[in-house]
Amino acid sequence: VLLETFFEHLTMERYANIQYFSIYLWFQERDLDGFAAHFLNESKDEMEHAQKFADYLIARGQNVKLNELPSPIQKWESIEELISYSFNMESDLTISLQQLYSMSERIADTRTNVFLDPIIEAQTNSEDEFAHILGKIKFAENNPSAILLINSDLKKK
Numbered sequence: 300v301l302l303e304t305f306f307e308h309l310t311m312e313r314y315a316n317i318q319y320f321s322i323y324l325w326f327q328e329r330d331l332d333g334f335a336a337h338f339l340n341e342s343k344d345e346m347e348h349a350q351k352f353a354d355y356l357i358a359r360g361q362n363v364k365l366n367e368l369p370s371p372i373q374k375w376e377s378i379e380e381l382i383s384y385s386f387n388m389e390s391d392l393t394i395s396l397q398q399l400y401s402m403s404e405r406i407a408d409t410r411t412n413v414f415l416d417p418i419i420e421a422q423t424n425s426e427d428e429f430a431h432i433l434g435k436i437k438f439a440e441n442n443p444s445a446i447l448l449i450n451s452d453l454k455k456k
Contacts, residue, residue: 301402301411302361308395309352310366315388316345321371322381331446333454334378337432341385344425348418355414378446382436386429393422 319342326335353363375381396419403411432449439445 301399301406301408302356304395304399304402305352305356305361306364306366308392308399309349309356309363310368311392311395312345312349312352313365314368314371315392316342316349317368318371318388319345319385321373322385325373325375325381331450333450333452337453337456338385341425351418359410377441379433379436379441382429382433386426386433389422389426389429393419393426396422 319338323335323338323342326332326338356363372384375384396415400412400415400419403415432453435449436446439449
């Protein structure tokens with residue numbers, strides 16, 4: 300059961316990678332380069348996470364099963380809808396990691412818990428960052444000037 304849950308989480312990380320790349324393209328097409336850069340970095344981070352999970356499974360003597368990925372969403376009604384979707388995706392990743400941690404704790408798999416500790420911390424920080432961006436976007440209420448200021452802030456990071 301733990302192994303299957305690992306494969307499911309790996310699929311979530313891989314999907315987040317392609318979804319964030321798709322969002323990067325969406326912002327790139329609208330010349331919002333701060334948002335675009337943020338999502339390109341997120342896409343790279345998710346691929347790095349997927350690689351860490353695959354490498355961990357291989358180190359534990361497992362073959363890595365890659366599940367099929369759905370196509371990423373490419374059409375959005377608003378930036379708020381897009382950021383809200385991204386925040387929910389991050390939240391789902393956090394929940395998945397916490398479930399993996401709980402499962403490995405129940406079977407006294409300390410090695411997996413040690414592996415997951417820094418990943419959970421980074422994931423929680425990422426979720427917090429998306430909550431912060433979502434808060435700004437909601438406050439901006441689609442005001443173009445406010446969106447450009449948020450874009451500029453993201454470009455500086």
